[in-house]
Amino acid sequence: MASAVFRATEYSPISSTVALALWLGGIYFNAFLIIASLLLLPFRYAAGFVAASLLLFSSRCIRSNSYLYFCRVLALQLLFLVIPLNHKSKWGRNLSRFICKYALGYFPVTVHVEDTSDFDPNQAYVFGYEPHSVMAIGFCAFSQDAGLFPLPKIKVLAGSSLFYIPFLRHIWTWLGMVPASRRNFYKYLGAGYSCVIVPGGVREILYMDSDSEVAFLKARKGFIKIAMETGRPLVPVFCFGQSKVFKWRKLNGKLFNQIARAVMFAPIIFWGRFGSPIPFRQPMDIVVGRPIVVKKNPQPSVEEINEVQEQFISAMEDLFERNKAKAGYPDLKLRVL
Structure with a gap:
């Protein structure tokens, strides 16, 4: 077994703050404009x-x-x-490298690969990343410009709505992210790109609590089916510490949950350092498990999908239990829903 550790180490108070503002600021800026317009x-x-x-x-x-x-x-x-999105923009790639260098080094982010010999640079993989937390910001470590994972072609599938946010859509595109649609999933796997997806999505926010981690996986079969249809190995990934980069409060109760499910959005209040949108400097340890070999099956049955899904969930639970103490969370529990 050839394990490997990749660390983001660059940190500068000014450069890291600028990198975080470029990376995440579009979300807050647009939210501020909406609130300000309603108030003023x-x-x-x-x-x-x-x-x-x-x-x-x-x-x-x-x-x-x-x-x-x-x-x-x-x-x-x-x-x-x-303004058209230009994936190959030289200026955009330079900005992406700057963000990856200083934003990931701010926390810092460390990627632990349990066995690098299991990964073929000429193979495409489906990475299932958990948890979502308030924001799944750790998965930026899989950006090609981050240089924290030993595969040459990777795309991160992020929420499609984020690509309708002005300016943010350009930043995230330059970081190697694409809208999480079935079309993009098939397209990039077919082109030889490994795809990183957060299966639980924003739905997990409904079930978050401060005493445990949650992975909303039992109802998520789409990414399993696509992996089977394309014959791409499934890889469990878990990020320790991501749930600590923001403090948060959310409404509870049956009515709130029903409304959140209906609108596919769970409004929460969250904040970082000094009550600002800047995340706390909380180390994040991303653990990449061993690939689960998936036999290509163009038309998998429900039973076959369920069988592979059970393998993935079991692998995710094992990955979590094997590494939680090493990451500094020996008593942490994982709830798979």
């Missing part, structure tokens, strides 16, 4: 701003100095939405 603008204009339509083109709004700022910001937002 008359409802008819705020609704238009949030809808990204009426506010920009309202002549009455343009003539009003009170709303001119919001109009200009919205115009800039819309501009970033229509």
Whole structure:
């Protein structure tokens, strides 16, 4: 067994803060604009701003100095939405390297590969990454520009809605991330790229608690089926420490859970250092397990999918138990739902 450890070590208070702002800032900036418009603008204009339509083109709004700022910001937002994504942008790749170097070194992030000899650089794999936590920010370690994993071609599949956020869509594309759609999954596996996905997704937020980790896997069969249809090995991945980079509060109760399931979103309040959006400097240890060989099956039955799913869940649980003490969490429990 040839285990290996890859560490992100670069840290600078200024450079790391800038890298984090570029990497995650788009989410907070757009949320701030929506909240500010609702608080500061008359409802008819705020609704238009949030809808990204009426506010920009309202002549009455343009003539009003009170709303001119919001109009200009919205115009800039819309501009970033229509600027084409260039995956091979030299400027974008340089920015991606900067983010990977200083943002991952901020925590820092360490990737532990249990057996590097199990990975063929000419093979594509399906990596199932857990947990989602508030944000699955640890999976940026799989960006090719991070240099923390010994495979030449990797794509990270992230929530499709993130690629509709101005500016953020460009940053995450340069980091090697693509929308998590079935089409992209098949496309990149077929092109020889390994794909990293968080099977539990944002649904896991509904079940988070401060005393344990949660992996929402029992109802997630789509990624298992795609791995079987394409004959790609499945690899369990677990990130220790990610759930500690933010403090959070969420509503509880049956009604809240029903609403969250209906809208496919679980609103929570979360914060980092000094109550800001900057994450806490919490070391993250990402453990990569051994691949599960999957026989190619173009039309797997429900029973066959369930069998492979059970293998993956068992491998994830074993990976967690083998490594939790090494990562500094000997008493931590994993709930698989």
